[in-house]
Amino acid sequence: MKDCEDVVVYIMPQKIQKQRHRVMKMAALKHHFTLAEEFSDNVTHIVTEYEMADQALKVLKVTELPQHAHLLKVSWFTDSIKAREPVQILNQHKIPLGDANVDSRQKSETPPPNHIPEFSCQRSTPLKHHNAKFCEALELLQDYAEMKEGDDNYMRALAWRRASCVLKSLKFTLTNLNQLKGAKDIGRHVEKILQGILDHGTSDEVERVRNDPWYQKMKIFTKVFGAGVKTSQEWIENGMTTVDEVRQKYTKGDWRLRFGLAFHDELMQLVTRQEADNFKEFIKHQSAKILPDVSVELCGGFKRGKTAGHDIDLLFTHPLKGKELGFLPQLLSILENQKLVLCGKWNRSTFTEEALYSDSKRTKNSQLDHFEKWIGIIKFPKQWRKSISPEELFNDRGESVPLSPDSCEDLEPSKKKQKTDDELSPEEIAASPRNWIARRVDLIVAPYDQYFYALVGWTGSKQFNRDIRTYARRTHNYAMTSHGLYDLTKRKSLPAKSEKEVFDLLGVPYFPAEERNC
Ligand code: CTP
Ligand code: MN
Numbered sequence: 001m002k003d004c005e006d007v008v009v010y011i012m013p014q015k016i017q018k019q020r021h022r023v024m025k026m027a028a029l030k031h032h033f034t035l036a037e038e039f040s041d042n043v044t045h046i047v048t049e050y051e052m053a054d055q056a057l058k059v060l061k062v063t064e065l066p067q068h069a070h071l072l073k074v075s076w077f078t079d080s081i082k083a084r085e086p087v088q089i090l091n092q093h094k095i096p097l098g099d100a101n102v103d104s105r106q107k108s109e110t111p112p113p114n115h116i117p118e119f120s121c122q123r124s125t126p127l128k129h130h131n132a133k134f135c136e137a138l139e140l141l142q143d144y145a146e147m148k149e150g151d152d153n154y155m156r157a158l159a160w161r162r163a164s165c166v167l168k169s170l171k172f173t174l175t176n177l178n179q180l181k182g183a184k185d186i187g188r189h190v191e192k193i194l195q196g197i198l199d200h201g202t203s204d205e206v207e208r209v210r211n212d213p214w215y216q217k218m219k220i221f222t223k224v225f226g227a228g229v230k231t232s233q234e235w236i237e238n239g240m241t242t243v244d245e246v247r248q249k250y251t252k253g254d255w256r257l258r259f260g261l262a263f264h265d266e267l268m269q270l271v272t273r274q275e276a277d278n279f280k281e282f283i284k285h286q287s288a289k290i291l292p293d294v295s296v297e298l299c300g301g302f303k304r305g306k307t308a309g310h311d312i313d314l315l316f317t318h319p320l321k322g323k324e325l326g327f328l329p330q331l332l333s334i335l336e337n338q339k340l341v342l343c344g345k346w347n348r349s350t351f352t353e354e355a356l357y358s359d360s361k362r363t364k365n366s367q368l369d370h371f372e373k374w375i376g377i378i379k380f381p382k383q384w385r386k387s388i389s390p391e392e393l394f395n396d397r398g399e400s401v402p403l404s405p406d407s408c409e410d411l412e413p414s415k416k417k418q419k420t421d422d423e424l425s426p427e428e429i430a431a432s433p434r435n436w437i438a439r440r441v442d443l444i445v446a447p448y449d450q451y452f453y454a455l456v457g458w459t460g461s462k463q464f465n466r467d468i469r470t471y472a473r474r475t476h477n478y479a480m481t482s483h484g485l486y487d488l489t490k491r492k493s494l495p496a497k498s499e500k501e502v503f504d505l506l507g508v509p510y511f512p513a514e515e516r517n518c
């Protein structure tokens with residue numbers, strides 16, 4: 001093939017995982033390819049994960065490439081590494097041209113049929129939309145890719161999700177693939193799935209995954225509180241097929257898993273909006289006694305308008321920064337005294353200024369933050385499950401009614417417990433007579449100067465966060481987290497005094513939480 005000497009390769013870091021980028025560069029050097037650290041005139045082969053040339057050119061800050069330069073897919077690079085030398089450029093290696101290469105006259109005559117902004121955070125994405133059956137299929141493929149390990153699968157999972165998000169933001173039901181012309185994130189593979197559904201109502205590939213026994217088991221196991229992909233895989237490798245079986249045979253695991261397994265069935269019954277509202281009112285009442293003017297906000301799916309969810313996310317702050325210190329342990333001890341805590345873990349804040357910009361070091365998948373928080377399971381008195389008046393929620397002393405969910409007054413005397421819950425195993429507690437149901441709860445405390453970023457982060461969706469953070473980085477070289485926005489060029493943080501200001505600083509149109517269901 002081409003003499004190595006003539007070839008200068010530049011691997012665009014954008015859209016490529018840092019670690020993977022490093023591995024690619026090392027492979028190139030091992031085979032003595034000439035690598036350029038930056039794009040310049042002597043680069044001959046530009047390798048990129050961008051799917052359209054116009055996107056890449058924009059990032060390279062050029063309107064067109066020099067004659068000798070080629071814009072190539074990563075497949076050219078991997079083929080070359082396999083061949084141990086730069087291989088000939090085939091059609092399949094080339095990046096298709098995008099808008100930038102269409103001349104302006106043509107451009108103005110044929111505007112894209114529907115202009116769909118690139119990032120989901122720039123689009124309104126309601127909870128109820130017009131393309132549920134397509135999105136269900138694409139997100140099943142996302143789910144499946146997420147269960148399989150490795151960077152490639154992670155990227156695949158993201159690609160399915162992004163495509164689904166495009167469909168969720170459409171104001172009409174898809175009837176023809178032409179309606180997606182001009183939309184980023186709709187690749188060939190996505191088109192194939194969508195065409196299958198348009199033609200036959202289903203896609204073979206999706207149905208194969210849906211019926212895959214491994215997928216079915218993973219789907220159940222990964223929903224267990226405390227069980228991630230790794231643990232679930234381990235259970236399957238050990239021949240387990242149901243949560244019941246795991247409960248009997250699997251004795252390892254931290255507190256999350258032990259309680260997650262013991263209370264799995266009821267944790268699977270979704271928390272209703274009514275329950276979340278009752279709980280918030282109760283917590284607000286208790287909180288005000290400890291710290292007047294404390295703010296309590298219901299975040300997560302409920303804030304986005306969902307009527308049910310897998311947990312209750314409550315975010316706390318106080319307008320006078322510093323006042324929030326010490327609040328959560330006090331609240332937790334009230335909950336403990338009222339015997340409302342089944343299990344949980346309190347973590348102190350691990351925030352340092354560095355967390356504002358060194359965020360890229362975090363693992364790809366998590367949106368972990370450094371707030372003080374409590375993650376656990378609350379014993380939800382059964383009364384809290386229905387619509388109740390404040391008098392029914394509290395007694396005169398402001399305590400929850402019933403005083404303790406363990407109170408067995410309405411249970412037959414013979415069924416009264418002999419031991420307290422501290423002396424019982426999670427399974428024994430689950431099997432004992434009780435007046436409560438287990439509910440997953442997250443309690444998060446944000447200092448006021450980080451609050452509006454925390455609010456956006458804890459409202460989600462997860463995909464909305466991913467996209468707005470990528471948007472911040474790509475468009476402004478800002479690092480965005482639940483703690484703040486940091487200008488990496490000017491090395492300074494950008495405080496916000498409202499949720500709207502967060503969007504304004506980014507130049508993203510403000511969408512209410514109900515339209516962030518990406
Ligand atoms: N989140 C976060 N840091 C975490 C956990 C969650 O920033 N350690 C964010 C998530 O990205 C999400 C929001 O907080 O946007 C709520 O998380 P979660 O309760 O897991 O998801 P929900 O969207 O609320 O879904 P559900 O209604 O099923 O609870
Ligand atoms: Mn939630």
Ligand code: MN
Nearest residue numbers: 300311313442
């Ligand atoms: Mn949560």
